[in-house]
Amino acid sequence: MARFLPFPGIRYDLGRLALDQVISPPYDVIDEAQRAELAGRDPHNAVRIDLPVAEGGRDRYQVACSLLNGWRASGVLVTDERPTFTIYRMAYVDDAGVAQHTTGVIGALELSPPGADILPHEHTTPKAKSDRLDMLRSCRANTSAIWGLSLAKGLTDLLPVDVEPTAVVDDGEGVVHTVWVVDDPERCAGIAEAVAAHPVVIADGHHRYETSLAYRREREAADGRAGAAEATMAYVVELVEDELTVRAIHRLIDGLPDGTDLVAALDPWFEAVGPPPAGTALTTAMVDAGALCAVTPHGDVLLRPRPDALASAADLDSARLDVALAALPEHALRFQHGVDNVRAAVAGGDAQFGVLLRPATVAQIETNAHSGQRMPPKTTFFHPKPKTGLVFRDLA
Secondary structure, eight states: OOOOOOBBBEEEEEEEETHHHHOOOGGGGOOOHHHHHHHHHHTTTTTTHHHHHOOBBBBBHHHHEEEEEEEEHTTTTOOOSSBBBBEEEEEOOTTEEEESEEEEEEEEEEEEOSSSSEOOOOOOOOOOOOHHHHHHHHOOEEEEEEEEEEOOOTTTTOOOOOOOEEEEEEEEEEEEEEEEEEEOOOHHHHHHHHEEEEEEEEEOOOHHHHHHHHHHHHHHHHHHSOOOEEEEEEEEEEOSGGOOEEEOOOEOOOOOTTTHHHHTTTTTTEEOOOSOOTTTTHHHHHHOOOOOEEETEEEEEEEETTTTTTTSSSHHHHHHHHHHHSSOOOOOOEOOHHHHHHHHHHTSSSEEEEOOOOOOOOOHHHHHHHHHHOOOTTTTEEEEOOOOOSOOEEOO
């Protein structure tokens, strides 16, 4: 199994900076306006190095490297005196008013081609990997963590969350982020052993993982050894219901022939069972009916899968819908989060149709992991998203 080890973390000096002013969302969910807002909060906000912009005749990667090195030299960023794990919890209240949390540990996960010990979670859509590779080459640091799901039962119990935290941040968006820095050798050894004894499923960050593999090969070829690049920074969470909130990623469809009736077109695979009942939350109605939901200009229609017609598909709404869509005339498919966003896109003419999916369950994710199969692209959306800037990792 892949090793999972503590490392000397590079952290903001909390005596000089307020953590809520310098952490940011993951680089790949930030648009231009949000980047500007984050960068304006503090000149040392993590977005400036994780999502840099060119300036002063330097390209964006040179800027990121210069900022990272400058902040370390000035003491804005300080390095742990010995290897540490970072325990990290995200807590929030869900739409039903129930308190939820995700608790995991940030460490260095040994890189190996996806297979027996590192398990891909789902197929990925095409995406340029050169950006993150250029970041690694320039900064020689992990500026954000991939997200891994550990099959180690009881891992959560090894994470000390009953002591005084290092930092607590309310992000103003309904999520409280709490951090504990652990450097006790015995406790670190217990965490490392637990994670290393079982496979890790990549939940989020497939492209960054593949990029880290490419960078490791480059370092081995150039230096004869990978050094710190033999691992990548990872946020590892136990794969259990209590620690994960999984949301669906829905589909928007365009380009079908004029006059297409989507519900009729999907009928060989899905039985139309009428509109969702009034007074019931749509997501609840979908679960109760065991159905997806077509969003059309004329209203919503619940679609119950026909088991015989979909016998070859995996037990996932995304897989079932893929089978049906493959038989339709040529069309364009996009992905969207949130029921309201899908409805707005269809109502406003930005999409021809929408299809709402039920979230994959933790049990489905675990079954898929053990089978070695990948889910279709954009099957799962893990919520909340870990913040960038809690800790960085040196690869020099």
